[in-house]
Amino acid sequence: MSPVRFKSIKEVEEYQTSLQLLSDSRRLVSISAASCGRASGALQIASALEKSLKEYGLTDKVILKLTGCHGFCQFEPNVIIFPERFFYPNLRPEQIPQIVEETLLKGKMIPELAFKDRADKKIYLTVDELPFYRKQVRWLLDAHLDLDPTSLDDYLHHDGFKALTLVLTGAIPEEIINLISASGLRGRGGAGFSTGVKWRLARQASADQKYLICNGDEGDPGAYMDRGLLESNPFSVLEGMIIGGYAIGAEKGFVYIRQEYPLAIERMEQAIDQLRAAGFIGKNILGSGFSFDLELVRGAGAFVSGEETALIASIEGRRAFPRQRPPFPVVRGLWDKPTVINNVETWANIPLIIRQGPGWFSRVGTEQSKGTKIFSLVGQVRYTGLVEVPLGITLGEVIYGVGGGLKEGKKIKAVQTGGPSGGCLPASLLNLPVDYESLNQAGSIMGSGGMIVMDEGTCLVDLTLYFLNFASQESCGQCAPCRVGTRQMVRILKKISSGEGELSDLDRLEKLGWTMQKGSLCGLGRTAANPVLSALRYFREEFEAHIVAKECPAMVCKKLIAYEIDPEKCSACELCVKACPYGAIESKTDKIPVINQELCTRCGVCFSTCPPRFSAIRKVSRKSLRQNQNRKSGGN
Amino acid sequence: MNSLEDKAEKLLQTLPSQRQHLILFLHLVQQELGFIPEEVLPLAARHFSVSPSEIFGVVTFYSAFRLKPGCQHEIVVCQGTACHVRGAEAIMDEFSRLLGVKPSEENLQKGIWLKSVNCLGCCAIGPVVVVDGQYQAKVNIKDVEKIAEKLIGKNEVK
Numbered sequence: 001m002s003p004v005r006f007k008s009i010k011e012v013e014e015y016q017t018s019l020q021l022l023s024d025s026r027r028l029v030s031i032s033a034a035s036c037g038r039a040s041g042a043l044q045i046a047s048a049l050e051k052s053l054k055e056y057g058l059t060d061k062v063i064l065k066l067t068g069c070h071g072f073c074q075f076e077p078n079v080i081i082f083p084e085r086f087f088y089p090n091l092r093p094e095q096i097p098q099i100v101e102e103t104l105l106k107g108k109m110i111p112e113l114a115f116k117d118r119a120d121k122k123i124y125l126t127v128d129e130l131p132f133y134r135k136q137v138r139w140l141l142d143a144h145l146d147l148d149p150t151s152l153d154d155y156l157h158h159d160g161f162k163a164l165t166l167v168l169t170g171a172i173p174e175e176i177i178n179l180i181s182a183s184g185l186r187g188r189g190g191a192g193f194s195t196g197v198k199w200r201l202a203r204q205a206s207a208d209q210k211y212l213i214c215n216g217d218e219g220d221p222g223a224y225m226d227r228g229l230l231e232s233n234p235f236s237v238l239e240g241m242i243i244g245g246y247a248i249g250a251e252k253g254f255v256y257i258r259q260e261y262p263l264a265i266e267r268m269e270q271a272i273d274q275l276r277a278a279g280f281i282g283k284n285i286l287g288s289g290f291s292f293d294l295e296l297v298r299g300a301g302a303f304v305s306g307e308e309t310a311l312i313a314s315i316e317g318r319r320a321f322p323r324q325r326p327p328f329p330v331v332r333g334l335w336d337k338p339t340v341i342n343n344v345e346t347w348a349n350i351p352l353i354i355r356q357g358p359g360w361f362s363r364v365g366t367e368q369s370k371g372t373k374i375f376s377l378v379g380q381v382r383y384t385g386l387v388e389v390p391l392g393i394t395l396g397e398v399i400y401g402v403g404g405g406l407k408e409g410k411k412i413k414a415v416q417t418g419g420p421s422g423g424c425l426p427a428s429l430l431n432l433p434v435d436y437e438s439l440n441q442a443g444s445i446m447g448s449g450g451m452i453v454m455d456e457g458t459c460l461v462d463l464t465l466y467f468l469n470f471a472s473q474e475s476c477g478q479c480a481p482c483r484v485g486t487r488q489m490v491r492i493l494k495k496i497s498s499g500e501g502e503l504s505d506l507d508r509l510e511k512l513g514w515t516m517q518k519g520s521l522c523g524l525g526r527t528a529a530n531p532v533l534s535a536l537r538y539f540r541e542e543f544e545a546h547i548v549a550k551e552c553p554a555m556v557c558k559k560l561i562a563y564e565i566d567p568e569k570c571s572a573c574e575l576c577v578k579a580c581p582y583g584a585i586e587s588k589t590d591k592i593p594v595i596n597q598e599l600c601t602r603c604g605v606c607f608s609t610c611p612p613r614f615s616a617i618r619k620v621s622r623k624s625l626r627q628n629q630n631r632k633s634g635g636n
Numbered sequence: 637m638n639s640l641e642d643k644a645e646k647l648l649q650t651l652p653s654q655r656q657h658l659i660l661f662l663h664l665v666q667q668e669l670g671f672i673p674e675e676v677l678p679l680a681a682r683h684f685s686v687s688p689s690e691i692f693g694v695v696t697f698y699s700a701f702r703l704k705p706g707c708q709h710e711i712v713v714c715q716g717t718a719c720h721v722r723g724a725e726a727i728m729d730e731f732s733r734l735l736g737v738k739p740s741e742e743n744l745q746k747g748i749w750l751k752s753v754n755c756l757g758c759c760a761i762g763p764v765v766v767v768d769g770q771y772q773a774k775v776n777i778k779d780v781e782k783i784a785e786k787l788i789g790k791n792e793v794k
Contacts, residue, residue: 036758039771073760076773222717224757259663259700260756300659300698303754317658317684319697376759378718384760416717450759452717466720470754476697581733604726605777 006279008287009165012156019157027062027104028082030146034069034231035263040076041093042066048093049079052100062104068149068232068267071141071386072132075115080145085127089115119382119404132383135401137364137372140348141388144232149267152274155235161280163354167243168288176247177203180350183358184370189215189306189343190418190447191523192369192436198340201330202248205338212244212253213334213341215311216268219258219303220419221470223450225374226344228386230257230264233348234271238294240350242281245292248340253292254315258299268296303420303474307522308341310476321476322522343448345374366392369435373446377403379453380410389434396430399453410455413554414539418447420467420474421527423534424460443534445527459556460539461546464531465493471528482525485516489532498559501547510536555619558602562625567592569616576606576617597625643668644676648683655684658694662701670706708747709787711735712766716755719762723777727763728752730777734784734793748788 006012029049033042046066053059070078075089079099086109088099095113102108115124117131124130127145148154155161167176181196202210214237218226229237241253255272257265272294275281283291302320304310310320312334333339349371353361362370369391375398378384382404389398395415399405406412414424417434423444425432432438436446454463472486492509495501513529520526536543545551552560565576565585570592577585577593584599585606595606610617647664651657661680665672672695681688695701713719713728728739728750737743737750758764761773767783775783784793 035756035771036761036773039758039761039764039773073758076761218757219754221715221720221755222759223755224759227757260753298660298663299700300663301700302698314659315656317655317694319694378759378762379721384718386760419717450717452721452759454721458721463717463721466717474754581730603729604723605730608777 004278006286009169012161012165012286016156016162019153024063028065028146029062029104030065030067030070030080030082032068032070032072032076032078032080033066034228035261036069036073037076037078038263042077044093045077045079045091045096048096049100052097053104055097056100056105058100058104065146065148067147068144069228069386070145071138071228072130072383073385074383080127082146084109084125085145086125087115087127087130088113117404118408131404132385132387132402135397136388137390138388139352139372140229140233140236140345140374141386143236144228147233149232149234150270152235152271152278155233159355160235160351161239163351164239164242164280165286166354167246168286168290173203173247173249176243176354179358180247180353183353183361184365184368185346185349185353185361186369186436187343188345188349188373188448190421190445192446195342195346198330198342199244199248201328202250202338202340205331207338209252209335209337210248210250211334211337211339212241212248212250213308213311213315213339214241214253214255214344214347215306215308215341216255216257216261216264216344217299217306217311218261218344218448219306219474220421220448220450222376222378222416222452223419223448224376225386225449227261227264228374228376229344229348230261231267234264234267235275236351237344237347238268238271238275238281240347241294242285242292243350243354244340244342244347246290248338250340251292253294254297254334255294256297256299256305256311256315258305259301260299265296265298272296302476303470304476304522304524307524309522311341312339319476321478322524324521345449364390366433366435368437373434373449375449375451377451377453379416379451380406380412380455380457381453382407391435392433394431394433395425398434398451399430403453406453406455410457412453413456413458414454414460416444416452416454416463416531417450418445418527418530419450420470421445421523421530422447422450423530424454424463424538425534426538443537444530457554457556459497459552459554460535460542461493461497461552462554462556464535465490465497467531468493468528471524475524475528479519479521479525481516481519482521482528485512485520485525486528488512489529493532496543496546497552497557499546499550499557501543503544503547505547506536506540506543509533550623551621555621560622561602561619562597562622563595563600563602563604563607563617564620564625565592565595566616566618569614571614571616573611573614575611576609579605579609581605640669640673641675641679644673644679648679651683653683653685655686658684658686658691659698662695662698666701671702671704674703702742704742705744707742707744707749709768710749710751710766711768711783711787712751712753712756713739714756714758714762714764714766715752716757716759716762716764718759719755719764722762724763726777727765727775727780730780731784734781735788736794746788 078089185195186192305320307322310322314320329339513533742749
């Protein structure tokens with residue numbers, strides 16, 4: 001923790017200079033230790049490193065640092081060794097002594113443990129060579145590689161609070177707002193409203209009290225950009241908020257984080273405490289006469305809280321019910337006072353824009369969408385993780401350039417963006433630029449940045465059913481179009497998925513979707529039908545196949561498929577017989593076992609148990625199975 | 637005097653009486669007692685000057701709060717999109733079968749709550765399961781049996 005309490009801008013600058021002078025020539029080992037890293041064993045790697053360093057007598061010669069998320073989440077736990085930026089992926093504690101001896105003692109990278117690209121079979125030694133990192137523009141994420149998220153000193157060392165000291169050195173609030181407007185920054189939470197315009201409206205509103213809120217209620221399943229930022233660099237978000245407070249004239253800010261993110265909450269609490277102790281928040285900040293304080297609010301598990309008016313209700317201690325807009329929160333928000341709500345990533349961009357200038361920021365992006373955007377690239381893509389790319393990049397460049405394309409032998413079928421409010425785009429749209437307008441026109445949304453890549457093994461009926469189930473559970477129930485509409489859609493989709501749908505159901509879904517879009521009270525209801533409507537727009541044949549042919553082409557919908565043992569491939573090892581939880585596979589001594597379709601629940605355990613060298617269990621459509629059986633019994 | 641109420645009263649004393657602190661209070665009660673006893677609702681109502689029914693409304697609106705005591709073991713199976721397309725549903729079914737507990741049911745008799753959550757934000761390492769607070773990455777059907785055995789003993793697993 002920073003040992004000082006700063007009373008003036010000059011003191012901060014002097015302290016920062018002294019930190020630079022202290023620059024440490026020791027090697028740094030940075031361990032990726034955000035939630036994903038910890039789940040994969042980052043802390044065990046850390047203690048193995050500590051132990052091994054002691055054994056080699058290197059404890060004083062090497063700095064160990066638990067950082068936030070390095071972004072290459074699939075290859076957790078991983079470490080980066082500075083100054084070379086050597087990258088060691090997927091580590092196991094027993095590999096650590098070797099790394100300590102070769103790399104930390106002798107300075108050599110161990111190629112056998114380096115990252116091997118399964119696509120081009122090449123070995124990449126450093127982070128900067130890796131295609132996954134090389135093709136990104138990591139303005140916000142780069143600091144995550146070597147920043148200790150619990151240390152204010154480390155943040156100051158990374159140019160932290162330079163933006164705030166610039167602002168407090170005589171800038172007038174309107175200038176700051178002009179700067180943000182000129183940068184073209186738009187809200188990163190999904191809707192893409194201009195941040196500068198929002199701030200100006202709040203600045204102009206006359207009131208005795210104004211508030212700021214950081215929306216960290218990242219509820220979209222499949223998205224974790226904000227968790228990454230909150231866990232890895234909480235200070236940058238808070239610096240953005242202090243600057244925002246100065247610009248609009250607010251004295252109080254709230255950071256709202258969903259309770260499903262315990263580590264993010266812990267990091268944020270620590271960061272706020274440190275800022276208060278160091279004098280970056282509180283009364284008369286750095287002697288500027290400007291006072292501003294921050295408070296952390298923990299959510300309680302409700303997706304709808306991410307909607308801005310619902311979030312306000314939740315901070316006030318009420319049920320998270322959205323309300324009619326207008327009046328917008330910039331006019332009447334928290335406790336009816338003008339309130340600016342921005343997403344985590346938007347706040348994190350603010351210090352960057354102030355430090356680098358709006359011209360620097362807006363040189364990247366498209367006409368209307370400037371800067372970079374963080375996406376959580378997940379699903380069936382070869383390399384999953386948190387990626388930051390310039391807006392306007394095409395979907396294909398993200399998936400193939402950064403994500404390395406799909407896994408061996410898989411073909412891309414759809415890309416889902418924007419979570420339960422977004423849509424599924426087909427492979428034919430891979431040239432679509434990723435910006436707010438283009439995604440909207442294609443029937444999806446930017447959303448907060450979830451990007452889920454799906455292959456031929458994903459069924460669009462099943463996926464839309466999943467999203468609608470989610471929306472109907474999370475609907476707050478205030479307005480009928482959302483409450484009843486999502487429920488009806490679930491009912492119809494279930495019918496289709498079990499092969500009992502009718503063609504007229506598709507028209508019914510579209511009509512319902514239209515009603516929900518036009519009639520719902522808040523954004524959740526208005527966008528809840530998007531997954532269905534976009535799927536019907538691009539994948540209608542798949543729905544029709546379920547209805548007319550009673551087949552699930554992706555072989556996912558349980559009621560329409562069956563498992564079968566291929567006698568040509570089966571070697572009668574009987575692993576599946578033992579594995580079947582329902583005793584549905586009958587052993588025939590020395591012969592190929594047979595699946596009893598009456599007992600089979602299509603849980604798929606046999607399918608994943610059968611050794612890949614045999615791959616003798618296959619999925620078939622239930623209809624063709626029945627026809628085969630009929631033919632056989634007819635022949636007897 | 638009931639000790640539950642004592643504890644709740646003590647927590648209330650640490651908080652200002654503005655309603656904005658209600659949700660924090662509920663978090664604190666649940667952290668300390670494992671659930672929110674109904675006796676606590678009138679106390680909170682008095683402290684924050686709102687009706688008990690309002691408090692009840694807040695408690696039941698948010699999925700984080702529960703009005704009954706919890707179970708000894710809590711298994712959370714993430715059903716986020718990325719986990720879903722990697723087979724989270726089958727993982728849930730397998731847990732349910734092996735433990736003899738229905739999905740989403742709080743089985744007080746067995747002391748197991750098999751719970752689903754919409755997304756834990758660990759999407760790159762799915763399917764994710766959290767067993768008594770410990771995150772486990774890339775869980776497959778075979779892992780489920782190991783987890784279940786560790787939890788309730790080999791003989792109890794079906």
